[in-house]
Amino acid sequence: MTTADLAANERSVPRFGSFNSTLVRLELRRMLRNRRTVIFSVVMPVLFFLLFGTGKSYSDESAGHGNVAAFIMVSMALYGAMLSTTGGGAMVAVERSQGWSRQLRLTPLSSTAYISVKVLVAMLLGALSVVVTYAAGALTGAHMDTSVWLVTGVAVWVGSLVFAAFGVFMGYLLPSENVMQILGPGLALFAFLGGLFLPLEEMSPTFRTIAHFTPMYGLNEVVHAPLTGDAPGWAAVVNVLVWLAVFVGGAVWRFGRDTARV
Amino acid sequence: MTQTRTLRRPTGGAVADTLPAIELVGLTKSFGAVRAVRGIDLTIAPGEVVAFLGPNGAGKTTTVDMLLGLSRPDEGSVRVHGLEPGHAVRRGLVAAVMQTGGLLKDLTVEETLRLTASLFADTRPVGEVLERAGIADIADRRVGKCSGGQQQRLRFAMALLPDPELLVLDEPTTGMDVGGRREFWAAIREDASRGRTVVFATHYLEEADAYADRVVLVSHGRVVADGTAAQVKSLVSGRTVRATLPNADQAVLQAIPGVETVEVRGDSVIVSSTDSDAVLRHLLTRTAARDLEVTARGLEDAFISLTSEGAQS
Numbered sequence: 071m072t073t074a075d076l077a078a079n080e081r082s083v084p085r086f087g088s089f090n091s092t093l094v095r096l097e098l099r100r101m102l103r104n105r106r107t108v109i110f111s112v113v114m115p116v117l118f119f120l121l122f123g124t125g126k127s128y129s130d131e132s133a134g135h136g137n138v139a140a141f142i143m144v145s146m147a148l149y150g151a152m153l154s155t156t157g158g159g160a161m162v163a164v165e166r167s168q169g170w171s172r173q174l175r176l177t178p179l180s181s182t183a184y185i186s187v188k189v190l191v192a193m194l195l196g197a198l199s200v201v202v203t204y205a206a207g208a209l210t211g212a213h214m215d216t217s218v219w220l221v222t223g224v225a226v227w228v229g230s231l232v233f234a235a236f237g238v239f240m241g242y243l244l245p246s247e248n249v250m251q252i253l254g255p256g257l258a259l260f261a262f263l264g265g266l267f268l269p270l271e272e273m274s275p276t277f278r279t280i281a282h283f284t285p286m287y288g289l290n291e292v293v294h295a296p297l298t299g300d301a302p303g304w305a306a307v308v309n310v311l312v313w314l315a316v317f318v319g320g321a322v323w324r325f326g327r328d329t330a331r332v
Numbered sequence: 333m334t335q336t337r338t339l340r341r342p343t344g345g346a347v348a349d350t351l352p353a354i355e356l357v358g359l360t361k362s363f364g365a366v367r368a369v370r371g372i373d374l375t376i377a378p379g380e381v382v383a384f385l386g387p388n389g390a391g392k393t394t395t396v397d398m399l400l401g402l403s404r405p406d407e408g409s410v411r412v413h414g415l416e417p418g419h420a421v422r423r424g425l426v427a428a429v430m431q432t433g434g435l436l437k438d439l440t441v442e443e444t445l446r447l448t449a450s451l452f453a454d455t456r457p458v459g460e461v462l463e464r465a466g467i468a469d470i471a472d473r474r475v476g477k478c479s480g481g482q483q484q485r486l487r488f489a490m491a492l493l494p495d496p497e498l499l500v501l502d503e504p505t506t507g508m509d510v511g512g513r514r515e516f517w518a519a520i521r522e523d524a525s526r527g528r529t530v531v532f533a534t535h536y537l538e539e540a541d542a543y544a545d546r547v548v549l550v551s552h553g554r555v556v557a558d559g560t561a562a563q564v565k566s567l568v569s570g571r572t573v574r575a576t577l578p579n580a581d582q583a584v585l586q587a588i589p590g591v592e593t594v595e596v597r598g599d600s601v602i603v604s605s606t607d608s609d610a611v612l613r614h615l616l617t618r619t620a621a622r623d624l625e626v627t628a629r630g631l632e633d634a635f636i637s638l639t640s641e642g643a644q645s
Contacts, residue, residue, distance in 0.1 A: 081423035084453040098566075100438050169433025176430075177404060177451040178422040266364035 083181035087180025089187065097191045106155055106250070109198045115150030116206045119143050122267075124210045134298040136214030141297060143207035145266045148293055151230035152200030152261070152286065156253060158192020159321075166241070171328075185238065185325060189205020192234040193227070201228050214297060221296040229289045232310065235317035236285070242324030249306050260286040285313040334609035338553070347547045351414040353378045353529040354399065358408035360553075361394050367404070371554035376531060378497065381524050383540035384533040385564070392533040393431070393470045395550070396502045399531075400428050413497060424494025425451050433486050437476030439466055441486055444475055445472040448490045455493040465489035466519055481512030488519060501532035505539065517543055541565055545610075570629045571608035577623040590613050597615045604629060 097177075100105055101113075109212035123129060133141040165171050174184060200223055204212075214222070240253055261267060263277070264286025269277050281287050288309025291302045354376040362371040369391045376382050386392050397403040398410055401417030420426045435444065449455040462468040465485045468514060470478065478486065484504060491499055501520070505513040521543060524530045536539055539549045540561060545566040549557040557564060570592060580601040586595045590607030601621075604642035605611050607624055615621040 081425060082453045083422045084451065088451040090450045093447060096439065096443055096447045096450075099443075104437055165436070169430075169434065170436050172402065173430070173434035174451075176400060176421055176428055177448065178424070178453070179451045321571065 072169040074187065084178050085162050087182075087183035088178045089183040093179075093187055094190060096189055098194055101161075101191060101195055102159065107154075107195070110157060110254075111150055111154040111195055112202050114153070115146040115199055115203045118267075119146040119203055119206055120148065120210065123147075123207070123212070129211060130213075134300070135218045135299050137157060137212065139210070140143075140207060140212040140214045140218075141294065143203060143212045143293055144226065145290065147200045147203040148226045148229070148286075148290060149225070150203055151196040151226055152233045153257060153304075154195040154199045155192040156231040156237040156240070157196050157250055158256060159188060159234045159239075160241040160244075160249045160253060162188060163244050164202050164236055164239030164241075164247050166328075167245055167247045171286060181325070181328075185321075188238060188241075189234050191232065192237060197227055198232040198233070199203065218296050222293055229293055229310070230313035232285070232314045232317060235314065235321045236293075239317050239320035239324060242321065242328055260284055264290045266290055282309065285309075285317075287314065350378055352411070353380070353413060354531065355411040356395070356399070357406045357407065359395065359410065361391075361403065361405050368553055369398070369568045371408075372550070372553070372555055373441065374548060374555060374558075376529065378529050379527050381530045381543065381545045382532075382549060383544035383561070385529060385535070385537065385547050386533075387535055390550045391553035392535075392550055393502055394553075396428070396500055396533055400426065407529060420498075423455070423472065425496055426492055426498040426500060427491035427496035428499070429484065429491050429504050431503045431506055435475045435483055438474065439598040440472050440474055441478065441482075444486060445489055445493065449493050450568045452494045454495075455487075456495050458493075461489040463525065464492060466515065467563060479512075481508045481516065484508065484512075484516060485519065485569075488516070489554045492523070496528070498529045501530070503533055503535070503548060505534075505536075509591045513539075520612065535635040537565070566606070570604050572627050572629055573603045573605065573608050573615070574613045574623075574625040574627070575601055575603075575615055576623040577615070577619055577621040580619070580621075584610070585614070597627060 112166060119142060123139045123146065126138075129137065129139040131138045162171075171184075186313065204219065204223055210253075237253075241249060246252065263281040263284040266286060270281055270287075273281065280307055288302075288306040290309075291306035292310055295302045346407075349406060352375045356374040357373050359369055360367070370617050373393060377493065384392050384395070394403070399412070399417060401410075401421055410417055414421070415425065417426070431491075439447065442462070443505050445458045445461060449458055459468070462471055465488045467485050467489060470482060473482075475483065475486065488504075499520075504520075505516055508516060508566065512620050517539070520530065520532075524543075532539075532544070541564075542561075544561055546559075547559060548555055549564060549567075557567060571588075576599050577636055578599045580594075580596055582594050582596055585591060585601065585603055588603075588605070588607075588610050590598040591603055591605045593604045595602040603611050612624065612626070
């Protein structure tokens with residue numbers, strides 16, 4: 071045995087497929103360094119809330135366990151979290167197009183650890199969207215029962231996992247560096263049809279019917295339920311579960327194909 | 333050609349028992365109808381500095397990809413220090429500097445290294461690899477703002493992190509200017525002198541000649557020659573003399589010292605030789621040859637002649 075062979079035996083493989091806190095920290099820093107990401111995740115939801123939710127005649131009307139300003143705040147937090155998590159997941163596309171994914175295959179990082187970091191960072195950014203939008207609401211007249219602040223906030227955040235899966239799915243499907251420019255208009259449409267910007271009652275019956283099948287509709291109903299006090303309809307719950315299954319399934323399928331490609 | 337191995341690692345007699353750094357056996361790989369690699373056998377001992385020399389499309393990158401576990405051979409096996417490439421990569425035994433891409437533009441140089449380091453079980457300190465790759469002064473620069481040469485040295489620094497036994501470089505100086513190329517090779521050479529096995533793919537003969545102990549010529553997915561840089565250089569150092577000479581005596585021309593081949597095409601004669609002066613002297617003084625033309629034989633010609641020889645035998 072020579073030194074080289076000994077070295078081969080002594081060298082170890084990192085634990086957890088190389089998942090580590092330095093990686094998560096640097097990935098998060100990268101995200102926050104991207105001006106466009108910050109604008110979409112933090113600035114836009116707050117701005118939309120201030121525009122549509124505050125200082126209006128309806129702002130302080132009751133919406134159940136809180137006021138209409140709070141209702142709009144929850145919608146905008148969901149919108150921001152959706153943009154954050156989709157964008158975070160879709161980073162996969164950027165990294166594939168820049169050859170970074172290939173570079174990572176020359177390290178011990180496992181594919182599962184890689185995708186876990188992407189989803190975790192996407193969810194952390196989503197949490198930032200929710201916290202900042204809720205802080206803006208608290209400072210400008212949104213009122214809810216204390217427990218409702220917590221429950222809706224957590225619901226929005228956990229629910230945005232659906233869109234982290236959507237982002238990863240699209241990230242593997244679209245081999246483009248400008249993936250969010252493609253997804254942006256689609257997300258705006260989802261938000262509109264989900265009733266985030268405009269109550270569905272104000273849409274034409276045709277639109278309303280279509281809206282019930284789009285991916286934001288169910289989640290929007292569910293996250294507002296603790297505030298309005300109305301239990302979400304079955305259609306909404308089924309909508310969330312079906313889209314979650316579609317996006318997670320799609321992400322797993324594309325991810326599997328990607329790692330098998332040798 | 334005889335295969336020569338110059339071992340730089342000062343381990344003397346122990347080397348004979350060592351597992352090879354690289355062992356490729358009967359490697360083939362096709363992409364649809366294109367047979368990129370058509371059966372490569374190659375053994376590289378620890379400490380060797382080997383150039384993988386060939387024209388574009390020879391199958392160099394395909395072979396390098398299989399060596400690194402980035403793609404799987406159709407047939408044959410790859411062993412790196414006795415391990416499958418993927419296992420060798422996870423243990424940091426092998427690292428690579430790829431041609432392009434593979435960097436995140438929105439990280440700084442130092443962050444890229446810290447991120448990469450976090451993925452391995454054991455690494456050299458980030459400060460040390462920054463110094464050795466000669467990029468300590470640009471540690472805080474965004475990768476997107478670095479020049480091509482600086483990015484390449486960052487890739488080199490990343491490859492140094494796990495302190496690999498084997499360093500693989502795929503066309504590492506593509507797109508660099510002369511100065512950048514020289515600095516890059518100085519860093520590699522300095523590193524190789526510490527005993528690391530280095531394998532680099534290149535299509536520049538000068539690079540192979542200047543930096544490798546052993547040159548493996550690849551053409552059309554096969555190894556066509558394997559020897560020292562000097563041996564390979566002599567293969568391609570000749571010149572071709574072309575002249576108009578009706579009724580040329582092929583045997584006489586063939587007898588001139590240094591002449592390798594004589595070809596007669598109608599009134600033209602084409603002589604390739606390692607001593608073109610002797611051929612010219614003969615043609616001008618002893619024959620009625622006119623319209624003389626002398627061209628240097630390039631690597632491409634050497635590849636063509638080696639490949640066609642291989643096909644004949």
